[in-house]
Amino acid sequence: MVDRRAQYRAELRRFDPARWPDFLREHSGLPGPRASIALAEAVADEGDPASFDRLISTDDEYLVFxxxxxxxxxxxxxxxxRTRAAVEARLRDHATDARWRVREAVALALQRLGDADLPRLLALATAWAARPHPLLRRAAVAGVCEPRLLTAPDAxxxxxxxxxxATRGLADLSAEQRRADGVRALRQALGYCWSVAVAADPAAGLPRFRALAAVDDRDVAWIVRENTKKNRLARLL
Structure with a gap:
């Protein structure tokens, strides 16, 4: 099996990061149904702060990703x-970006933190989820709800x-507030994140998920329906 990420890493090392943008545009997979995550991961592996800043400063969504x-x-x-606080602040800003790929990059970035220091990720996600912005809550749940990060019961x-x-917070919003794109993005994330979290610890998670059925709210009902369609959760119900 070809390790595309390793291949891209080797190719990126062949030339100066200032020339990376052209290479990334050529190999991004866009336009198309999916952008190359393997290439983006290789950039994250091989780049330095200056090269990341250069990519973020462009108006190209994939390069920013x-x-x-x-x-x-x-x-x-x-x-x-100080460095941690500065990078966290930048990611927090990007979490509310209007571009969905940029928001997804934040979730993947948080998962990198989780791979290295899971307690730090959990603390950061908890802090973001305490804020009212729906896209920060979206980043928190999407960043944490990754199966490889949830092997320990406390996680x-x-x-x-x-x-x-996040679900209770969504249910507390008015009908007008729910029309915002950020709220829709949060709802979509909750439409699969619950299944990941519950599957990681069914004994603790299932009762709390089942309690959502008693909530008289259309969006919460949608979240319940979407998660029960996921095989990882359907086989537990």
Whole structure:
């Protein structure tokens, strides 16, 4: 099986990062149904702060995607509090970007942090979920609800708690507030994140998921329906 990420890493090392944008545009997979995540991961592996800044400063959504994902590596490897705070602030800003690929890059960046330091990710996601902005809550649940990060019961429990908090917060919004794109993006994320969190620890997660059925709210009902369609959850019900 070809390791595309490793191949891209080797290719990126062949030339100066200032020339990366042309290479990324050529190999992005766009226009098309899917952009290359393997290439973006390779950029995050091989780049430095200057190259990430260069990509983020463009108006090309895929290049920004790659640069923001690179911030995840900087956050995962930061050794001092000032650097961590600065990178966290940048990711927080990108989490509310109007472009969905940029928001997705934030979730992937958070998962990089989780691979390196799961307690830090859980603390950061909890802090973001406490804020009222729906896109910050979306980033929190999407960043944490990744199966490889939820093998420990305490991590799975935190993921369920984040999903529950975000869902309750959505249910508290007025009909007018729910028309915002950010709210729709949060609802879509909750439409699969619950299944990931519950599947990681069914004994603790299932009762809290089932409790959503008693909530008289159209969006919550939609979230329940979407998650029950996921095989990882359907086989537990």
């Amino acid at each position: 790659c640069g923001v994902l690179g911030l995840g590596r900087l956050l995962a490897t930061a050794t001092d509090a 799975a429990a935190r993921a369920v708690a984040l999903c529950e908090r």
